[in-house]
Amino acid sequence: MLRSLTFVAVLAPAITLAGPAAGAGAAPQPDIDIQRSQTHQTIDGFGYSTAFQRATLVHNLPADKQKEVLDLLLDRRKGAAPSILRLGIGSSATNVYDSMLSIQPADPGGPDAPPKYTWDGWDSGQVWFSKEAQRRGVKRFYADAWSAPGYMKTNGTDVNGGNLCGLQGTTCASGDWRAAYARYLVQYAKFYQQEGIKVSDIAFLNEPDWTTEYASMRFTPAQAAEFVKVFGPYADQAGLNVVCCESIGWKSSEAYAQAIENDPEARKHLDIMSGHGYASGADFPLPTSKPTWMSEWAPSSVSDGWNEAWDSGKVTDGINIAERIHNTLALSGSTGFVYWLGGSRGKTAALIQIDDANGGYRVSSRLYAFAAYSRFIRPDAVRLGVNSIGDGLKVSAYRNTDGTEVVEILNTSRESVTTTVDLKRPAAYLTDSTHNLERDQALVSKRGPHTSVTLAPRSLTTLVSSHPQHD
DSSP states (O other): OOOOOSOOOOOOOOEEOOOOOOOTTSOOOOSEEEEEEEEEEEOOEEEEEOTTTHHHHHHTSOHHHHHHHHHHHHOTTTSOOOSEEEEEEOOSSOOTTOOOOOSSOSOOSSTTSOOOOOOOSOTTTHHHHHHHHHHTTOOEEEEEESOOOGGGBTTSSSBSOOOBTTSTTOOOTTOOOHHHHHHHHHHHHHHHHHTTOOEEEEESOSOTTOOOSSBOOOOOHHHHHHHHHHHHHHHHHHTOEEEEEEESSHHHHHHHHHHHHTOHHHHHHOOEEEEESSSSOOOSOOSOSSOEEEEEOOOOOTTTOSOOOSSSSSTTSHHHHHHHHHHHHHTSOOSEEEEEESEEOSSOOSSEEEETTTTEEEEOHHHHHHHHHHTTSOTTOEEEEEEEOOTTEEEEEEEOTTSOEEEEEEEOSSSOEEEEESOSSOEEEEEETTEEEEEOGGGEEEETTEEEEEEOTTEEEEEEEOSOOOO
């Protein structure tokens, strides 16, 4: 495993934060004060996608390298530790991301004709990767369709946008394909079930407000609400959670969330409101009563190329991914954070770069930024309130179902900071330009009734306490 360090932070004189003054005889308040009686969202988990044959890149590595990459991408103790895996429901087109085969590539003869499904048990490597993930404890499998098959759409192809036939505002000589598409989606989950993998969540579109030369399909907010009502009963019967609407930006997701929220029947059938983080980041709550997932984002790697650094000034730096995760959880109240790709090739912002030509791989600091949250904040954890002082500090706190408490402290300043937190005897993990989520107990010490912690410049410090904590 190789890692280049293009920038190493220089330690500046430490700043010691002074907490608010306490009354006579009262214990001093910590600089980072966890409000345990104040609870926010329940976390569903963290994940990434294996779409567009990216799973096959891992599969095709030599056996020893394959195992190493699987451990890095999936292992709970030494890897990225995802709790959600996002699967791409196939399109029949060859595109810039490679091809995926549909489970029904040919028109069966119309929307009411008996379906002619096919299944290869491989699904562009995703079945194999899902089984590896399941063996390592992943339980949530989230399938997402970039497009319906072309014969179900107004433009006759699964690329370059187009609409699903039968939706309001569409006219198709072939008829109304809405129910047939709903059954198609459910069948995909059934094929995974026969492979021993339960798909828990399913989305019927991807970036409905963006037309691309590869698989894509347009939906207005009103059309999305309409199809949720069509798909919902099928999904309910199959035991699937309905996810919508995967808009290209969090801001543009507002219109989709509002359209569904304003329709009682659509709202009844929706389980998770989703949005992407490209056109705008997830840094405010969406207008919905449902849990929300930031279901896809990665920084653009076009100008950065392959970048492994934690803090080199590039958008693909690990510290920027850590800040995006913090904002998504603490500012938008999202219950899920799903990165774009776990592994990919070339000029990628994936967690791992896979050299399929030479059978090797490289690891970025983005993996450790992701893992700092995903390893320790587990499904069904609750985000707790937190009051903190200190310029440049971004802090969030969580309680897992086993009572473990986690405090994530991102120091965005270029100076070392010494602060206090009301955790007792926490384990401390450091992620920065020279540490890859490494345990370092020298960072913490006892100070009065609280714990003192030293925060390196431009770093993420993860504190984990297994002991019961009290206000």
